[in-house]
Amino acid sequence: MNTSNFAQQASFSRRRFLQRAGMGMGSMALGSMLGGVQAGSQGTGPHFPGRAKHVIHVFLNGGMSQVDTFDPKPELDRWGGRPLPFENLQTERRTGVALPSPFTFARHGASGIAVSDLFPNLARCVDEMAVVRSMYAELPSHELSLMLMNTGTQRLVWPSLGSWLTWGMGSENENLPGFVALCPGGMPVGGAGNWRSAFLPGVYQGTYVDTSRDDPRALIADVHNKAMNRSQQAEHFKFLRSLNRRHAMQRPDESLIESRIQSFELAYRMQFEATDAFDVSQEPESMLKLYGEGPQNRQLLIARRLIERGVRFVQTWHGNLQPWDSHANIKDSHRKVASECDQGLAALIVDLKQRGLLDETLILCSGEFGRTPSVEMDQGGGGAAQGRDHNHWGFSLWMAGGGIKGGTVYGATDEFGFRAVENPVSIHDLHATMLHLLGFDHERLTYRYAGRDFRLTDVHGRVISEILA
Numbered sequence: 001m002n003t004s005n006f007a008q009q010a011s012f013s014r015r016r017f018l019q020r021a022g023m024g025m026g027s028m029a030l031g032s033m034l035g036g037v038q039a040g041s042q043g044t045g046p047h048f049p050g051r052a053k054h055v056i057h058v059f060l061n062g063g064m065s066q067v068d069t070f071d072p073k074p075e076l077d078r079w080g081g082r083p084l085p086f087e088n089l090q091t092e093r094r095t096g097v098a099l100p101s102p103f104t105f106a107r108h109g110a111s112g113i114a115v116s117d118l119f120p121n122l123a124r125c126v127d128e129m130a131v132v133r134s135m136y137a138e139l140p141s142h143e144l145s146l147m148l149m150n151t152g153t154q155r156l157v158w159p160s161l162g163s164w165l166t167w168g169m170g171s172e173n174e175n176l177p178g179f180v181a182l183c184p185g186g187m188p189v190g191g192a193g194n195w196r197s198a199f200l201p202g203v204y205q206g207t208y209v210d211t212s213r214d215d216p217r218a219l220i221a222d223v224h225n226k227a228m229n230r231s232q233q234a235e236h237f238k239f240l241r242s243l244n245r246r247h248a249m250q251r252p253d254e255s256l257i258e259s260r261i262q263s264f265e266l267a268y269r270m271q272f273e274a275t276d277a278f279d280v281s282q283e284p285e286s287m288l289k290l291y292g293e294g295p296q297n298r299q300l301l302i303a304r305r306l307i308e309r310g311v312r313f314v315q316t317w318h319g320n321l322q323p324w325d326s327h328a329n330i331k332d333s334h335r336k337v338a339s340e341c342d343q344g345l346a347a348l349i350v351d352l353k354q355r356g357l358l359d360e361t362l363i364l365c366s367g368e369f370g371r372t373p374s375v376e377m378d379q380g381g382g383g384a385a386q387g388r389d390h391n392h393w394g395f396s397l398w399m400a401g402g403g404i405k406g407g408t409v410y411g412a413t414d415e416f417g418f419r420a421v422e423n424p425v426s427i428h429d430l431h432a433t434m435l436h437l438l439g440f441d442h443e444r445l446t447y448r449y450a451g452r453d454f455r456l457t458d459v460h461g462r463v464i465s466e467i468l469a
Contacts, residue, residue: 050439051403052362054307057315061188062324065371065388066396067417071133072105072114075415088374091389092140095374102331111407118338121346127407128349129400130467134411134420137369140390142189145368148427150194152456162313163197163204164456172310177207179313184212184295186320199449211299277305290347297344328385362402362437370395373416394420403437405469432461
């Protein structure tokens with residue numbers, strides 16, 4: 001073989017590979033030469049200075065009832081046990097008469113925002129929160145509404161918000177994933193599809209961690225090498241990197257290979273920092289008491305430890321499947337799940353504020369939809385069990401920090417809490433607002449795939465300026 005031609009081909013392959021490498025070996029080498037700065041983004045970077053640098057999305061998966069938490073409806077008490085004065089909206093299952101809330105609402109803080117007694121600790125933080133009471137989704141299905149909340153679509157395989165964000169901004173810590181999904185006891189409905197990277201490079205997919213385990217070394221499976229010490233691993237890794245580089249150079253258009261290599265390299269680096277980040281036993285006793293016990297509260301403390309180490313997007317799920325899905329006995333079921341996270345949610349806001357991190361950390365707390373103000377009937381049309389069905393027509397969520405105007409209520413549902421009627425907010429509007437707070441014009445954050453420029457908000461979305469500080 002002509003050695004000159006071989007050298008030219010090898011040089012061409014190296015150029016193509018390094019141009020395409022993104023967060024791969026080329027940019028890692030560049031980061032090392034620049035003194036450890038990680039070249040973590042293939043996107044444009046922020047379009048303007050954003051108020052927020054990190055996001056913590058607290059996902060109350062299953063569907064929090066708006067009329068039992070943040071949207072009081074006195075008319076439900078007056079109409080309790082009677083049919084609503086209009087035909088019930090179409091939901092997943094048949095519903096019947098009006099079901100008054102079994103919880104008591106009271107106004108809190110200087111802002112006087114009403115919160116039910118499900119959240120006694122969180123209610124003390126309302127002056128830091130913006131409550132949006134006029135959210136709406138498209139269908140009363142867990143799977144599709146989870147896709148919509150996370151990716152902006154319920155029909156196509158698109159990247160999640162966390163993947164878009166880490167692609168656009170990169171991570172501040174090369175030893176930890178830029179996007180982490182925490183969920184105790186298993187995965188939510190839809191599994192890893194909720195934190196998918198889709199057509200974005202695979203390195204931007206969320207990293208799942210089961211937070212039901214107390215031992216930080218057991219949180220991430222196989223992250224520690226039991227057969228080699230660090231020196232031996234370093235030599236082993238150096239050899240593997242050379243093989244991987246050669247393999248990838250010979251296949252310059254195989255992006256999946258590059259993503260796999262990056263995942264291996266991240267796993268190697270995580271050995272030296274991941275255990276420390278997840279080890280809440282390093283916190284003082286006063287901080288552990290502030291957050292409280294239980295996996296939901298503990299993972300909120302972990303979320304704070306991750307963002308202060310540079311992780312860009314942390315999603316905390318309440319538990320596997322859909323723990324907030326109160327089709328029956330909402331009084332006991334909602335009381336149970338709320339008590340598992342109320343103390344930790346309040347602690348997260350207080351903790352971030354006293355550390356000076358709340359201004360740069362956007363907190364979103366939501367479900368995938370809300371619940372009906374009318375009682376759910378069984379499949380045969382009778383036997384109501386004091387629960388509520390899925391309701392995508394109108395629901396509530398709250399946000400705090402990261403440029404949010406605290407002590408704010410935005411939008412409204414009708415007098416019974418069924419449908420958003422005043423300043424309705426779509427999921428695209430929510431995503432556009434979050435991206436704005438992070439320094440992105442949602443119409444300009446695009447990724448070319450299959451001959452088209454895609455964006456998180458598709459062809460929709462407006463920034464809700466009324467809740468911005």
